[in-house]
Amino acid sequence: MRILVVGLGLVVLVGGAAAPATAQWLVTDARRIGMGGLSLGRSGSLVRYNPAYRAVQARADRRGQPKVTIPIPLGIIQFLHDHPHLSSDPAFDPKSRGFNPILVVNTILNLPLYLEVKKAPTPTNDVAFVIGEDSLMVNLGLAASLVPEDQFGISGSSRPFAPGFGFKGVRVGVMGWVHDDVEFQLGDTLLGFLRDSQPARHNTRYSALVHGLVEGGFAPTVSYAGRIAGDSTQGFYAGGAVHYYVGVGYARTDGDAGFITGNTIFGGSNPVTPDGRALTQYSKPGNTFGHGVGGDIGVAWVSGPIELGVGVNDIGATITWPDTRQDSAYYRDSTAAGNGSIVSYSVPIANHRETKTKLPVAYIANVAYTVGNTTLGADLLNTGRGGVVHVGGEQRIGLFAVRGGVARDQRKRIEFGFGGGLRFGGLGLDVGFWTHTNSLSNERGITMATSLSIY
Amino acid sequence: MRAKWLWVVALSAAAAGCGEGRAIFDIDVFSFLSAANAASLPYFGPLPPGVPDTIPVQTVNSLGIGGSSIVDTVRLTGTVDFENATGTGSVSFQVYFDTVKSTVYTGAPAFSVSGAVTPGATTTSPFDIPNLQDALKPFFLASTVYVGIRASATGTIQGTARLTALRARIVIQDKIF
Numbered sequence: 354m355r356i357l358v359v360g361l362g363l364v365v366l367v368g369g370a371a372a373p374a375t376a377q378w379l380v381t382d383a384r385r386i387g388m389g390g391l392s393l394g395r396s397g398s399l400v401r402y403n404p405a406y407r408a409v410q411a412r413a414d415r416r417g418q419p420k421v422t423i424p425i426p427l428g429i430i431q432f433l434h435d436h437p438h439l440s441s442d443p444a445f446d447p448k449s450r451g452f453n454p455i456l457v458v459n460t461i462l463n464l465p466l467y468l469e470v471k472k473a474p475t476p477t478n479d480v481a482f483v484i485g486e487d488s489l490m491v492n493l494g495l496a497a498s499l500v501p502e503d504q505f506g507i508s509g510s511s512r513p514f515a516p517g518f519g520f521k522g523v524r525v526g527v528m529g530w531v532h533d534d535v536e537f538q539l540g541d542t543l544l545g546f547l548r549d550s551q552p553a554r555h556n557t558r559y560s561a562l563v564h565g566l567v568e569g570g571f572a573p574t575v576s577y578a579g580r581i582a583g584d585s586t587q588g589f590y591a592g593g594a595v596h597y598y599v600g601v602g603y604a605r606t607d608g609d610a611g612f613i614t615g616n617t618i619f620g621g622s623n624p625v626t627p628d629g630r631a632l633t634q635y636s637k638p639g640n641t642f643g644h645g646v647g648g649d650i651g652v653a654w655v656s657g658p659i660e661l662g663v664g665v666n667d668i669g670a671t672i673t674w675p676d677t678r679q680d681s682a683y684y685r686d687s688t689a690a691g692n693g694s695i696v697s698y699s700v701p702i703a704n705h706r707e708t709k710t711k712l713p714v715a716y717i718a719n720v721a722y723t724v725g726n727t728t729l730g731a732d733l734l735n736t737g738r739g740g741v742v743h744v745g746g747e748q749r750i751g752l753f754a755v756r757g758g759v760a761r762d763q764r765k766r767i768e769f770g771f772g773g774g775l776r777f778g779g780l781g782l783d784v785g786f787w788t789h790t791n792s793l794s795n796e797r798g799i800t801m802a803t804s805l806s807i808y
Numbered sequence: 809m810r811a812k813w814l815w816v817v818a819l820s821a822a823a824a825g826c827g828e829g830r831a832i833f834d835i836d837v838f839s840f841l842s843a844a845n846a847a848s849l850p851y852f853g854p855l856p857p858g859v860p861d862t863i864p865v866q867t868v869n870s871l872g873i874g875g876s877s878i879v880d881t882v883r884l885t886g887t888v889d890f891e892n893a894t895g896t897g898s899v900s901f902q903v904y905f906d907t908v909k910s911t912v913y914t915g916a917p918a919f920s921v922s923g924a925v926t927p928g929a930t931t932t933s934p935f936d937i938p939n940l941q942d943a944l945k946p947f948f949l950a951s952t953v954y955v956g957i958r959a960s961a962t963g964t965i966q967g968t969a970r971l972t973a974l975r976a977r978i979v980i981q982d983k984i985f
Contacts, residue, residue, distance in 0.1 A: 484870055485836035486843045619840070619869040 381424040381466065383804035387772025387785030388745030389758020391730050393418065393721055398734050401512070402717035403651035403664025404592030407578035408522060410585055419781060419806030424466060427803055432465035466802075473790065473798035487617045489553040489624070491546065500548040506536035506564070508738050510667065510713055515574070522579035528596060531569040532712050538562045543611060553614055558628065560611025568603030568672065568710055570643065572596035583655075590653040592664075600643025600672045603710060604635040608682070626685065633680045633699075634708055641676035647712065660721040670712035677708040713737025726750065739763035745770060752776055756785065766790050768797070774806075781806035830880070831980040833870065833948070837955060838886065838974040840868045846957070848970040851890075851899050853961030862958045865912045872951025878981045879945035884919060884937040886974035890967060892925035897963020899923055901933070903974070904956035907947050912956040918944055925965055948978045 385391060392398045400406045436442045444456050478494035493500070510532045517526015543559040545551035553559075576594035583589055608631025618624050636643060647670025653662035682699040715737055721730035726749040734741050745758020754774040761767055772785030783804050788797040841847040846863045855861055888901045902917035918940060923931040947953050959969040 479830045479832050481832045481834060482871065483834045483836075486839035486869075488836070488839070617843075620843075621869065624869065624871075 381802075381804070382422045383424070383772060383783035383785035383802040384419075384422070384747075384754075384756065384774065384806070385785070386467075386787045386800075386802040387756035387758070387770055387774075387783065388730075388747060389743050389760040389768065389770035389787070390741075391743040391745035391758050392717075392719060392732050392734075393728060393730050393747075398717055398732070399662060399664075399719060402649075402666050402715055402734065403653060403662050403719075404576055404578050404594050404649045405590040405651040405653040405664065406662060407524075407576075407592055408580055408590045409653050409655060409660075409662075419808050421807040423805040423807070425803040425805060426466050427468040427801070428465040431468055432460075468801040468803075469798060470786070470801045471797075471799035473796050484619065486619050487555075489618050490550055492550045493547065497548045497550065500544065501537075501539065502544060502548065504536055504538040506534065506738075508532075508534035508536070508713070508736075510715060510736060517574070522577050524574075524576045524578070526574050526576075528572045528574045529569070530572055530596075530598065530712070532566070532710075533568075534564070534566040534713075536562075536564040540609075540611065553618055555614055555616055555618070558611055558613045559625075560609050560628070563606070563608045563610055563631070566603070566605040566710065568600060568605075568643075570598060570600040570602070570672075572598045576649070587656045588654075590655070592649075592651045592653075594649040596647050596649075596667075596670070598643070598645040598647060598670060598672055598712075600636070600645070600674060600710075602636055602638040602640070603643065603672075603674060604633070605710070606631050606633045608632065629682070629684045631682045632702075633682060634677050636674045636677045636708075643672045643674040643710075645670055645672040647671075658723045660719075660723075662717070662719045664717045666715040667712040668714060670714075672710045672712070674708050674710065675705075677703075677706050679703040679706060679708075754783075762790075772802075776806075776808070779808045781808060831873075831877075833873075833976075833978040833980070835868065835870060835948075835976045835978065836974075837868055837976050838971060841866055841955065841957075841971060841974070847972075848968055849957060849959050850968050851959040851961045851966070853895065853897055853899075853963050853965045855961070861960060862913060862956055865909050866955045867909075868953045868955055870948070870951055870953065873949045873980060877949055879948060880979040880981045881938075881977075882940035882945050882948055882979075883977040884940060884974065885935065885977070887932060887934045887972045888921050888923070889970045889972055890923045890925050890931040890933065891970055892927060892929055892931065892965060892967035894927055894967075895963055895965030896926050897924075897961060897965040899925055899931075899965070899967070899969060900960040900962070901969050901971075902958040902960065904958070905944055905947050906954050906956075907950045907952070909954045912954045913958070917958065925967060945978075948976065949980075 436444070439445060478496055480494060480496065481492040483490040510530070513529045513531060515526055515528040517524050519525065538561060539547070540560045540562065542557055543561060546553060546559060574594055574596045576592065578590065578592035580588040580590050608629060610629035612625035613628050614625055615621065648668050649664065649666045650668065651662065651664030653660065679702050680699050681702050684697045713736065715735060717732060717734045719730065719732035721728060727746065729746040731742070731744040741763055742761040743758060745756065747754055747756045752775055754776070756770070756772045756774070758770040759767060760770065768788045768790065770785060770787045772783065774781055774783040783806060785802045787800050787802065789800060790797050838847060844866050846866045849863050851861065852859060890899045899922065901921040903919055904912050904915065905918045906912040906915065919935070919937045921933050921935045923933040925931050957971070
């Protein structure tokens with residue numbers, strides 16, 4: 354039973370938590386967390402999404418930028434203390450009566466890297482099910498508001514490696530690239546059933562649209578980044594890159610899955626008929642490579658205390674896959690409805706067909722202002738699933754630093770960051786606190802991040 | 809198995825909100841009996857040989873919550889009408905639950921409702937069982953519960969015991985998550 358709960362249950366849970374997760378969980382720098390996730394200088398997302406920043410000096414003396422940041426994973430200690438026998442912990446064993454899918458989801462979406470100093474409380478409302486011979490209604494109470502009305506999912510585009518060499522701002526290399534995208538959208542009937550407590554109807558399909566895509570490969574890249582005007586205190590920087598994307602493999606599925614109620618909902622032991630259909634397309638590694646051309650562009654302007662930047666990635670990055678196989682999958686167990694038998698098949702409908710995928714265009718804009726020992730900044734990052742805004746600052750007072758910031762995540766929820774740091778010569782210890790909201794609660798939890806910095 | 813799919817979908821969203829809350833199942837047992845024309849049965853006192861005093865065992869389908877949950881309370885409410893034709897006496901209306909069809913009538917009844925009857929009159933006996941005995945509570949975690957009804961007469965009487973409502977309110981402590 355609990356194993357099955359994981360299935361679509363995770364859809365809802367992940368749906369609520371996916372957006373903030375993608376926006377937050379990869380931040381491993383307590384300084385950034387203390388500033389609400391703000392990227393400054395050559396830290397965080399700026400270099401990744403703005404090619405001009407490769408030429409901008411780090412200026413460690415001015416912004417207190419460390420050369421290396423090492424996270425101190427106190428959260429793992431806490432997690433291992435709470436779950437000392439992880440391999441046999443019933444909460445993580447789907448076969449166990451003690452299996453807890455909420456804990457599993459929360460652990461995945463909020464990796465226990467940092468210490469959870471205040472856990473977000475989960476709603477405690479009752480959930481009511483009204484069942485009759487020919488009726489079924491679910492009232493989720495306040496939790497119904499957590500059922501996503503719109504499309505929800507997780508997506509990301511990353512560049513796990515980019516070795517290369519350069520001279521005078523020109524760089525030649527090979528970049529690895531990975532793109533994943535998982536999306537769900539509840540159908541009207543299922544949404545009404547779960548969110549609006551509408552009674553289930555006879556012979557009605559309750560379903561959700563499902564989309565999944567993962568693709569990856571490498572891209573020979575030629576890029577340039579340099580200061581095209583001014584000097585180190587006041588300069589205009591530009592950067593750009595041209596990628597020839599080589600796709601090693603991809604898989605994509607678009608489907609619709611759900612269940613159909615029978616003539617009488619509880620007329621038999623099987624009140625519903627599972628039903629699903631999907632079009633799956635894939636080009637396995639070893640097939641003919643996919644290919645495409647795209648580019649990045651960015652500019653940065655540094656003028657005394659002010660720094661501005663804009664960068665756009667993966668412009669026009671459409672990958673053509675010349676050797677794609679397409680399968681149609683269908684499943685329906687109609688015995689419950691009493692009008693047929695199980696129908697289940699997956700058949701190839703085309704092979705060696707040309708298909709295309711598109712990498713999401715990501716962009717970042719940032720501004721920073723530094724005067725004396727004070728640094729203020731803001732950035733906007735959109736990786737294809739909505740913008741994330743960070744506004745924060747840092748005040749250095751002798752050995753100490755005080756930080757604060759605000760972030761608006763992809764679901765337009767406001768989160769807060771605050772923290773501080775202590776620096777002894779070339780070594781610093783930073784602590785940052787960050788509020789976070791997940792799908793299980795409208796109240797915020799607080800995470801404490803710690804890291805060591807080497808200057 | 810397929811019933812579980814529906815349960816999965818329902819709990820999918822419930823998962824987000826259950827927390828330490830409760831899952832409450834309000835099952836209209838009467839609707840299942842009524843649909844099978846098993847909500848009433850004649851009674852005789854004394855019972856003639858060869859005449860059954862029970863209905864055929866009926867099936868109530870639910871969502872199949874699973875044995876890992878803990879049933880806190882099972883409250884049963886409803887009404888029985890004793891439509892007495894002749895004689896004066898009393899009628900005992902007994903309801904049985906089990907998860908095994910063949911043993912529904914072998915155990916003690918889940919509850920009984922009694923009513924004094926007089927000739928040509930209908931006696932309405934509402935009932936409210938606040939909490940079913942512990943041994944029977946886990947039955948309501950199964951996807952199928954079997955129900956039986958027995959009507960026993962005292963006195964020389966004849967009539968029909970007619971169930972007009974029977975609802976089971978099952979409160980489950982949140983051991984689902």
